[in-house]
Amino acid sequence: MVADRGNGILIRPIRSHPKVASRDGRSGLCMRRGTLLTQVLTVNLLLIAAAVLAASIASDPDNTLRDSATIGLVLGFALAATVAVNIWLLTRRFEPLERLVDEMESADLSNPPQAPATVTGSREVVSLERSFHAMLERLEAERRSAASVALGAQERERERIARDLHDEVNQALTALLLRLEAVRRQSDDPAADAELAEIGELVSRAMRELLDLARGLRPTTLDDLGLEAALATLVEEAGREAGLAAGFEVEGDVERMPEDLQLVAYRIAQEAVTNAVQHAGAEHLRVRLIGSDEEVELRISDDGAGYEGGRARERLGIAGMRERALLCGGELSVESAPGAGTRVTLRADLPMRMRMEADEAETERCAS
Numbered sequence: 001m002v003a004d005r006g007n008g009i010l011i012r013p014i015r016s017h018p019k020v021a022s023r024d025g026r027s028g029l030c031m032r033r034g035t036l037l038t039q040v041l042t043v044n045l046l047l048i049a050a051a052v053l054a055a056s057i058a059s060d061p062d063n064t065l066r067d068s069a070t071i072g073l074v075l076g077f078a079l080a081a082t083v084a085v086n087i088w089l090l091t092r093r094f095e096p097l098e099r100l101v102d103e104m105e106s107a108d109l110s111n112p113p114q115a116p117a118t119v120t121g122s123r124e125v126v127s128l129e130r131s132f133h134a135m136l137e138r139l140e141a142e143r144r145s146a147a148s149v150a151l152g153a154q155e156r157e158r159e160r161i162a163r164d165l166h167d168e169v170n171q172a173l174t175a176l177l178l179r180l181e182a183v184r185r186q187s188d189d190p191a192a193d194a195e196l197a198e199i200g201e202l203v204s205r206a207m208r209e210l211l212d213l214a215r216g217l218r219p220t221t222l223d224d225l226g227l228e229a230a231l232a233t234l235v236e237e238a239g240r241e242a243g244l245a246a247g248f249e250v251e252g253d254v255e256r257m258p259e260d261l262q263l264v265a266y267r268i269a270q271e272a273v274t275n276a277v278q279h280a281g282a283e284h285l286r287v288r289l290i291g292s293d294e295e296v297e298l299r300i301s302d303d304g305a306g307y308e309g310g311r312a313r314e315r316l317g318i319a320g321m322r323e324r325a326l327l328c329g330g331e332l333s334v335e336s337a338p339g340a341g342t343r344v345t346l347r348a349d350l351p352m353r354m355r356m357e358a359d360e361a362e363t364e365r366c367a368s
């Protein structure tokens, strides 16, 4: 499940299914295969034995051959040939089915495998494999659209709460401060005066915290000034509050990023910076935003403790980053090792529309 701190909206990413059956559990197919193989072999053996006996009796009316070794030899040869042919045939027929079962068991639904260009095997297996890949594609499309709806709802909810905090609660606290100030002016009791001043200070602090909270929920700098300014503020505040050397750099052109990609990049940076502050114990934090005509890259790195265990250690925060990256067609990588810090990288292609605009601008520039 994905839950962003402070908002309560949960998204359940479809992760790789626990294997329906373990390697041993796979014996479901192996058992069926074993049973079918045994059944086919047994029936074949009985038929061959009956046919050989019948043929020998029919071709030897005097019964002179009945006890001879020839019957045993013919029978043995026929049985061995039957077993060999059956094993060869059935193994060949089952091999693509086993491959498909392997593929189904190991399919990671958070990163569905591409359908192979050519599918081999019997007609039934080919059609089964095609249906499986079509089902994976449908699941992936469903998952993306559900996650996109949930993330959209989450952003709208954050925006509403931030607005309410700012407009309603903040206004009420401002009115309270003004009333306190008025009462203070009218009072001539120094003790009450000091008490009122202290209450006023507490209210001011609550207002500051409230505004910080509202800003975190919906960074107005992102709406008003764009990603670059919002990231600069985020990094500056994190560095100041956590007491670490934090730097933000921009390279290339990042102006043309679509709004949804800006929001995704901001939320990923927010979580990665929070992680660096909470878990890394780092001295340095560096955030880089690199733009080109085709893609943008956002890198958040720290020189802190790092962690081992890779994806197994990831929890809601990193899962949420991955989910957001997937939604904008991007890719997220998290590299970390004990003592070597952590680096989170988001790479996303700019939409074709943006690239074409860039190409047109370049053509115009060259023409003029």
Ligand SMILES: Nc1ncnc2c1ncn2[C@@H]1O[C@H](COP(=O)(O)OP(=O)(O)O)[C@@H](O)[C@H]1O
Pocket (backbone or CB within 6 Å): 275, 276, 279, 280, 302, 304, 305, 306, 307, 313, 314, 315, 316, 317, 318, 319, 341, 342
């Ligand atoms: N920058 C980092 N430095 C050190 N450890 C980290 C860093 N980022 C993540 N981690 C480790 O990975 C775990 C999972 O992170 P995350 O998915 O964000 O969940 P949460 O922050 O809620 O614990 C953290 O609990 C922490 O142990």
Ligand SMILES: [Mg+2]
Pocket (backbone or CB within 6 Å): 271, 274, 275, 317, 318
């Ligand atoms: Mg976290």
